[in-house]
Amino acid sequence: MKIKKLLFVTKFEDLCYDSLNSLLTLRKAGLEHVVFLNVIERDKVAMKRGSGYLKEEEVKLKETANIRFIDWAENLFELGMEVGAYIEVSTLIPEILKAVEKEKPDLIVIGRSHKGPLEQLYSRSDITELTRRTAIPILVFKHLAEDKVVPEKIFERPLFATSWSNSSEKAISCLKELGNVIGEMHIMHVVNEKDLKSSDTHEVQKVRKKERKQLDDLCEEFEDAGISVRPHVYVGDPEKEILKAAKEYQATMIILGFSEKTAILERWMGSISRNIADKSIYPCMLFPVKK
Amino acid sequence: MSKKVLVVDDDPDVRSFVVTVLEENHYTPLVAQDGVEGLEMIEKEPPDLVILDVLMPRGSGIRLYRKLKTDDSLKEIPVIMFTGIAMRSFLKSQKALDEFNGGEVPKPDIYLEKPVEPEELVRAIQKKIG
Numbered sequence: 559m560k561i562k563k564l565l566f567v568t569k570f571e572d573l574c575y576d577s578l579n580s581l582l583t584l585r586k587a588g589l590e591h592v593v594f595l596n597v598i599e600r601d602k603v604a605m606k607r608g609s610g611y612l613k614e615e616e617v618k619l620k621e622t623a624n625i626r627f628i629d630w631a632e633n634l635f636e637l638g639m640e641v642g643a644y645i646e647v648s649t650l651i652p653e654i655l656k657a658v659e660k661e662k663p664d665l666i667v668i669g670r671s672h673k674g675p676l677e678q679l680y681s682r683s684d685i686t687e688l689t690r691r692t693a694i695p696i697l698v699f700k701h702l703a704e705d706k707v708v709p710e711k712i713f714e715r716p717l718f719a720t721s722w723s724n725s726s727e728k729a730i731s732c733l734k735e736l737g738n739v740i741g742e743m744h745i746m747h748v749v750n751e752k753d754l755k756s757s758d759t760h761e762v763q764k765v766r767k768k769e770r771k772q773l774d775d776l777c778e779e780f781e782d783a784g785i786s787v788r789p790h791v792y793v794g795d796p797e798k799e800i801l802k803a804a805k806e807y808q809a810t811m812i813i814l815g816f817s818e819k820t821a822i823l824e825r826w827m828g829s830i831s832r833n834i835a836d837k838s839i840y841p842c843m844l845f846p847v848k849k
Numbered sequence: 850m851s852k853k854v855l856v857v858d859d860d861p862d863v864r865s866f867v868v869t870v871l872e873e874n875h876y877t878p879l880v881a882q883d884g885v886e887g888l889e890m891i892e893k894e895p896p897d898l899v900i901l902d903v904l905m906p907r908g909s910g911i912r913l914y915r916k917l918k919t920d921d922s923l924k925e926i927p928v929i930m931f932t933g934i935a936m937r938s939f940l941k942s943q944k945a946l947d948e949f950n951g952g953e954v955p956k957p958d959i960y961l962e963k964p965v966e967p968e969e970l971v972r973a974i975q976k977k978i979g
Contacts, residue, residue, distance in 0.1 A: 593906065624933070631904045632938035635911060638945030642883075642906040660907060 559732045563591040565663040567654055570596070570623070572669025575630050577699050580710050581667065582637075586738040591640040593661050594630065596623040597653045598646070620645050651687050658692055667697045670836070686832045689816045689846040695732060698835045698842045712841050714741040717809035719748065719800045720776070725815030729845040730776070733813065737784030744807045745773055745780070745789050748796040766791050797830045804840050811841045852978050855879040855896040857887035857913065858931070859905040863963070867900055867931070870967045876974065884908025888916060895926055898978045903932040903939060911942050918954045927977040930960045931970070 561584055566573065578592070603616040623645045631641040642661065646653050654666065668685065685698055699712075718733065720726040733740070747769050755761060773789035780787045788807075792799040804812055814831040835842040854876045856867045864880050871878040879896055881887035885908040891899065899917065903910035910932065917923045930939065940956065947953050959973045 628904060628933045632934055635903070635909075635934065635938050635942035636945065638942060638949050640909055640912055641904060642909060643904055644906055657906075 559664065559728070560588045560735045561664045561732070562588050563593065563661065563663045564589065564665040564667055565593050565595060565654070565657055565661060567595045567597070567650075567666065567668045569669065570626060573667070573699055575633070577667075578630065580712055581697075583711065583713055583739050584736075585637070585639070587736045589639075591642070592634055593657065593663060594627050594641070594643040595654065595657050596627070596643075596645045597648055597650045598623070600647060600649065603647055616647055620647075650684055651691065654688060655691060658694060663694060665695050665697055666692070667699055670698060670700055683832065683836050685835050685844070686829075689831075689844055693846050695728070696844045696846070698844065700839060700841045711741070712811045713739045714810045715744065715808060716740060716811045716813050716843070717744045717746065717800070717804050717807060717840075718813040719746050719796075719803075720773075721796075721815055722747070722772070723815045723847075725845040725847050729813055729815055729843075730779070732845070733785070734780065734783040740785050742786045742788065743780065744803065744809065745776060745787055746792055746800070746803050747773055747790075748792045748794065748799045750796055751794055754793070762793065766793070797833055800830070800834060801838055804838070809840060811843060812838065813843045814845070816844055816846045851875050851877045852897040853877045853879055853894075854898045854900060854974065854978075855881060855887065855890060856900045857881045857884065857905070857910065858900075858902040859883055860902070863902070863931075866967075867970065870970050871974075874971055874974070884910060884913040887913055891917070891923060891926070895923065897926075898974060899926055899928045900931050900974075901928055903930065903934040911939065911946070914957065915943070915946060915954050919952070927958050929973050929977065930957045931963065931965070932961075933963045936960045936962065 564581070566578055568574070598616070598619045602619065603612040605611050627643040631643065634641045644657055658666070666688065668688070685696065688696055713736065718729065733743070749765055749769060754765060769791045770789065773791065777787045777789050790803060792803060800812065812834060814834060816829070816831045831844055835844055854871050856864055856878060858864050858867070859882055868878040868880065879890060881890050883905045887901070888908070901910045901914060910930065914928060914930070917926060917928060939960065943954055958977060961970065961973060
């Protein structure tokens with residue numbers, strides 16, 4: 559599965575040209591088309607008492623976005639790339655889905671969710687919502703920590719946390735196409751403490767040996783595809799261990815499959831992928847469940 | 850019979866502006882919202898002139914322009930580029946694609962950077978198709 563076309567969803571305050579620029583390394587793996595999408599939330603131009611629908615504000619916001627997109631597009635056109643753009647007054651997720659339907663991208667790039675914790679509890683985060691409604695991989699782009707520095711080479715040292723699920727298989731097939739792009743990839747599997755039959759050393763070592771063998775087989779597949787990899791088995795709480803490994807290996811991005819938990823269960827209990835995507839400082843590439 | 854001019858632009862305000870200019874000057878306007886729709890219309894019923902935007906969803910004007918200029922049955926159709934993208938960037942993109950694909954695509958007959966006055970657009974159209 560090659561990434562030839564990406565949908566770059568921006569509100570400008572979260573994702574700008576520097577973020578896009580750091581993704582252009584994907585050209586080495588076949589990226590040739592970028593589609594921009596800016597959704598102006600309805601409440602910015604909605605009917606206000608005394609002033610009605612803010613048509614002038616809509617025109618101003620659309621033109622501002624258009625000027626930014628023209629500027630970005632000129633840079634990409636000059637590289638020989640294909641570029642398209644949508645600017646819509648609407649609601650974010652339905653507009654993303656419409657653009658996905660029309661453009662059939664191979665990757666959606668989006669900034670961190672801007673909903674507050676209470677809003678997320680009832681309406682879910684944009685990212686969770688998106689992973690539920692599309693089968694296309696999603697890159698949640700983030701500026702690193704407080705200094706807001708864009709990671710220049712996000713594919714330099716990705717950490718791929720596999721759960722051996724369907725969505726992990728999808729990730730494997732996509733990552734194998736990125737041999738020219740990925741520097742060194744760390745692959746990990748976390749054995750959940752709850753899944754261990756007993757806590758005696760022999761049992762734990764047996765489980766580790768089995769998982770390590772499976773990871774080694776996967777490493778061989780990646781090495782055949784020209785990607786340098788290092789396998790790791792962790793035991794503990796998956797969310798914590800993944801973040802620990804990302805820190806230990808100075809990961810530039812975390813790659814995750816998405817769980818198959820039901821929507822209601824996930825809303826109240828959360829999921830590992832959702833929590834990491836929403837809360838961690840690392841850019842995350844999410845692979846929704848295969849549909 | 851009036852000459853047919855196809856306007857390919859994703860912005861409804863721009864389409865409306867160009868259509869008004871065309872109608873007032875006794876041309877028959879046809880409209881397409883993006884490069885894909887534009888190409889379908891051109892192949893179905895070749896117009897006398899194409900007025901083409903560059904930055905559009907579902908296929909940019911850059912690709913459509915190349916398609917028109919490299920297809921033997923379509924390359925004689927005159928094209929006016931009508932866009933917010935600077936001509937310099939357009940020419941650089943064509944150069945990059947020429948290098949990548951081999952061959953050389955001719956420069957556009959007329960390149961108008963938005964916004965333009967109606968008179969300027971009419972002059973450009975008249976220059977190409979009378």
